[in-house]
Amino acid sequence: MTTEQMRHKGIILALDTSTASMAAAVVKGEEVLAEIQTLAERNHSVHVVTHIKEMLRECDINEADIEAIAVGNGPGSYTGMRIAVSVAKTLAWVWNKPLVGVSSLEALAFGAWHQNLEPRSEIPVNAEEEHWVIPIMDARRGQVYSSGFSMDGQSQWSRWLEDGVRLMKDLVDKLEQLLLEQKDSVRSIALIGDLSLHEQEAARLQQIGEAAGVAVKLQPFIQEGQWVAKLGHMKLEAGLTEDPHTFIPNYTQLTEAEVVWKAKQEGGTKQ
Numbered sequence: 211m212t213t214e215q216m217r218h219k220g221i222i223l224a225l226d227t228s229t230a231s232m233a234a235a236v237v238k239g240e241e242v243l244a245e246i247q248t249l250a251e252r253n254h255s256v257h258v259v260t261h262i263k264e265m266l267r268e269c270d271i272n273e274a275d276i277e278a279i280a281v282g283n284g285p286g287s288y289t290g291m292r293i294a295v296s297v298a299k300t301l302a303w304v305w306n307k308p309l310v311g312v313s314s315l316e317a318l319a320f321g322a323w324h325q326n327l328e329p330r331s332e333i334p335v336n337a338e339e340e341h342w343v344i345p346i347m348d349a350r351r352g353q354v355y356s357s358g359f360s361m362d363g364q365s366q367w368s369r370w371l372e373d374g375v376r377l378m379k380d381l382v383d384k385l386e387q388l389l390l391e392q393k394d395s396v397r398s399i400a401l402i403g404d405l406s407l408h409e410q411e412a413a414r415l416q417q418i419g420e421a422a423g424v425a426v427k428l429q430p431f432i433q434e435g436q437w438v439a440k441l442g443h444m445k446l447e448a449g450l451t452e453d454p455h456t457f458i459p460n461y462t463q464l465t466e467a468e469v470v471w472k473a474k475q476e477g478g479t480k481q
Contacts, residue, residue: 221271222446223279223301224439225258227294228286228314228459229347229404232258235435236265236276237443242436243269249432258297273305278451280442282314282433284460285355285373286347291459302454309452310442313460314433315357315373319345321437322402322429323361339363339397344371344385345431346378346403354378354408355462358385375462378411386418393422402429 221243225234235245244265248257266272281298284291291314302309323343341361346354358371376384389396399419405412405428412428419426445451 220443221276222439222443223262223265223276224281224312224435224442225262225294225298226282226312226314226317226433226435226438227258227290228282228284229290229433230287231432232261232294233282233433233435233438234258234261234265235439236269236271237436237439239443240440243271245435247432247434258293262297262301273301273307276305276307278308278310278442278446279305280310280312280438280446282317282438283311283457284314285349285375285462286314288461291461295457295459299454299457308446309454309457310445310450311452311457312438312441312445313357313373314438315345315347315355316359316369317437317441318347318403318431318433319343319357319359320367320441321434322400322431323359323367324437325434326429326431327398327400327402327427328361338395340392340395341397342385342399344381344399344401346381346401346405346408348404348407349375352377352379354381356381373460373462378408382411382415382418385415389418389422389424393424396424399424399426400429401426402431404432405430 221236221238223236230249232248236243246261246265279298279302281294283295298309343359344356346356349355353375355373355375357369357373359367359369361367401412401415416426
């Protein structure tokens with residue numbers, strides 16, 4: 211391996227278009243070499259390749275220097291998810307690079323934790339205590355794409371609720387039930403993401419936390435490519451790569467067109 215190759219070893223190209231934010235980054239270890247974040251959901255397909263070229267030019271690297279490609283595979287916007295995943299699959303195949311899929315919700319939660327929620331190092335921690343991080347994305351009709359993660363006192367990040375689409379009211383009810391069962395070990399709860407359409411239920415969660423003696427923080431947060439890259443690197447090291455020919459986004463629910471089609475088929479069967 212040449213000196214130049216060693217200099218670029220470990221570089222991850224990451225992108226996510228599952229939300230209104232197109233998040234992309236080039237990351238080497240803990241260092242963010244380049245990052246782009248744009249809020250133009252309807253134009254993701256137009257600009258994503260251009261933005262990738264801009265980042266690589268800014269870093270003065272090319273495809274030969276990239277170790278792997280990490281992509282946010284949803285859940286989220288049906289069309290949005292397909293854009294990032296299609297681009298990532300194409301690049302992985304053409305460049306012959308490993309492809310890693312990352313939960314967009316986990317990247318949202320992981321980023322919010324490290325960016326805004328992580329306790330200061332001088333605060334003593336109890337190894338038995340947990341901080342819950344609940345990422346949400348609006349899924350319309352009172353629903354949210356959601357999941358649940360925790361960081362314990364030993365800095366161990368773990369998932370305890372799978373990605374899915376849920377009524378926001380049902381999610382808060384579920385969190386209330388879990389909190390009553392585990393309140394002695396929960397130090398804090400953070401509800402993160404785009405909270406603007408779910409303020410009433412978010413406020414109810416705060417009231418539930420207050421009654422249980424657990425602090426609940428409402429933290430708006432927009433997806434950032436660097437966290438997709440860092441989670442991608444962790445999965446790469448664990449050998450959790452994807453086949454670019456068969457990899458698909460995590461749709462979690464039927465599209466409206468599929469719902470209509472399914473209803474027609476079922477109606478025809480009944481007749």
